[in-house]
Amino acid sequence: MTEPVLSVRNLQVEFASRRGTLRAIDGVSFDIAKGEVLGVVGESGAGKSVTGLSVIGLIDPPGRIAGGEIHLSGLRIDNLPPEEMRRIRGKRIGMIFQDPLTSLNPLYRIGDQIVETIRTHLDLSEQAARRRAIDLLAEVGIPAPEKRIDGYPHEFSGGMRQRVVIALAICAEPELIIADEPTTALDVSVQAQIISLIKRLGRDHGTAVMLVTHDMGVIAETSDRVAVMYAGRVAEIGPVQDVVKTPLHPYAKGLMGAIPTLAGDDKRLVQIPGSMPRLSAIPRGCSFNPRCAFAFDRCRVERPDPLPRGAQSVACHLYDAVPTESAA
C-alpha cells in the first residue's frame, strides 16, 4: 500500500476563550490517498472547516493545534515554522473557500492574481507564468481565457469566479486540494458544474481532495470515501456507497434518513431530535448520547473509540461486542 497523501492522526484543535479552553476538534484521524476524494460532512459547527484550516495551517489565534499529527506525503506539517508552512500552502496544498464573490481581491485583474501565485511558487518568467495562467483558465472551463485573463473579479459571475478560485488553487499542481463548501454559495445548476470540475481535476492530476460540505448529495456524487463529523469528532468514516446505503452510527443513519428522495414515497423525513451541543457544553461520554435513540448507560460515561467494521469505521458502543470493565 502506498503512503497516503494526507494523514491526520488524533488531531486536536483548541480555542482559548473567556470561558476557558474550548476543544473544537477532539481526536480526529483520517487518511486521503492519491487521487481520492474524501467527503467531510456534518452539521454547522461540527468542526469540518476547522479541520480543513488546520491541515493548511491557517488556524488563527486564539485557536491552536493542541495535539495530534498531520503528515503530507510523509512530511510532518503541523509543527513546521510559519515560513516553511507558507511555502507548502498554495504549492503542495491548494484551498478553495466557500464564497467566490469575496475570495478574490477586487482591485487586481484575475490574471495578475494567478501570475502572482504561480511566480510565488514556481520559478517562471512573467510571460511563462501568464501562458500557464491562460492554460489554467482554459482547463477550469473559462471561455476565451486569453481575453478574460485581463478582467477584474467583478466582471465574472459567481460560478466563473469559483472557477478562477479553483485555477488559483491548482496553479502549482498541489498534491492535495481542500475545498471548503465550494458550492454552497452557488446556484444549483452551477453547483453540478463545479463539482464535476473538481472531480475531473482530481482524476486528471491524481490530486487528493478533501471536500468539506454539508450537502450529502454533493458527497454521494463526488466522493470516494466519506467522513461524518459530529461535535469535533469523526462519528463514522468509510466508502461512500457503504456509508450512504448502510450507515452504522445512529447519527449517520439520521443524516441519511434526512435526505429527501424523488422516489415518491410520502413517508415523513426522519428528523434527529435536538441540536448539536455547544463547544462549551459537550456531554460526557459519547457526545451524541442525549440525541441518540439507542443510547445506553455506557454511552453516558465512556467516549467511544473508532471501531473497524468491514470497510467502514464507526465510533459507537453499539458495535463494540465486548464491553470493557471500565464502563462502570
Added chain:
Amino acid sequence: MLAFTVRRAIQAIGVMIAVGIISFSMFRFAGDPVNQMVSMDTSGAERAAIRQSLGLDDPVIVQFGRYVANAAQFKFGVSYQFRLPVSQLLSERMPATLELAICATIFAMVCGILMGVYSALRRDSWLTHAFQAISLIGISLPTFLIGILLIYLFSVTLGWLPSFGRGEVVRIGWWTTGLLTLSGLKALIMPSVTLGLFQLTLIMRLVRAEMLEVMRTDYIRFARARGLTTRAIHFGHALRNTLVPVITVAGLQFGSVIAFAIITETVFQWPGMGLLFVQAVQNVDIPIMAAYLMMVSLIFVTINLVVDILYTIVDPRLRSTVSRAH
C-alpha cells in the same frame, strides 16, 4: 469616463457660481465701498462720479455679471489697504501657502500611512501604543498651541529652527520657493508639522482601522491560503485596498489644510494667503476677503474633482459602474 468627468466639471462650475454670489454679496452688505475709498470731506458730486466710474449705478445683475467675468480672469479689484490689485497680492502670497500645505500633506500622508500600517500589523507592540498616544495629542490639542509649544522648544530653548517667516526664498518666474535654500527648508519644518499633525492622526487612525478590517476579509485569507509572502499580502493586497478611503479623506483634507493654514500662518508669521486674509479681516479689506473665499473654494472644488477621478483609477469596480451609468 469622459462623460463622467464632464458632468463632474459642470457640477464644479455650478458650485463656483454659488460661491461667487456669496462673495459678491459681501460687498453689498459690508456698506458703501465709496465711503471706504474717499475722505470725509469729499463732495456729493465727487462721490457720484466715483460711483459712476466704478459702475455701482448699474443694476445688480449687471454688476454681478461683471464681477463673475472679472473673477474668471482672476481680477478681484484693488485692495483698500494696500492700494494694489488683489490678484497681484494673492499670487505673491500663494506659493508660500501652497508649499506649506503640500509639505504638511506629504508629511501627514507618509507618516500617517506608515504609522497606521505598523500599528495595524503589530497591535501589541509598545511603539503602537506610543503612536496611539501621539495621535490622541494630535487630535485633542489645538493647532495654535502645538505651534507655540514647538516654537518654545525648538526656537527659544534649543535654538535650532527659526520661529517665524519663510527664510530665504528663490524666485522662479512669478513663483517664490523656500525649498531650495537651507534657511527656507528649516523655516518650513515647524509650520508643516503643526499644520499636518491633525491630518496625520486622522490618516493614521483611518489606515489602522481600514487595515484591520481588510485583514479580516476572505480575499486576504485566500491570499494566505495561496501561500503568498507576508510582505505581498500586507503591502500588495491589504494596503492597496486600504488606500481607497484614505485617498478620499486625504484629498478632502488638503482643502482644509489650506483653510487651517490661516492659524498656522498667523502663529509662525508665514507670509501666505492665510496671513493676508487675517490682515484683511482686521482692516475690513473686502476685495481680499472675497477673493480669498473664491480661491479657497476653487481649490476645494478642484480637489474634489481630482479625488473623484483618482477613485476610478484605484478601484476598477467604479470604472464599470461609471461607464454603465452613461
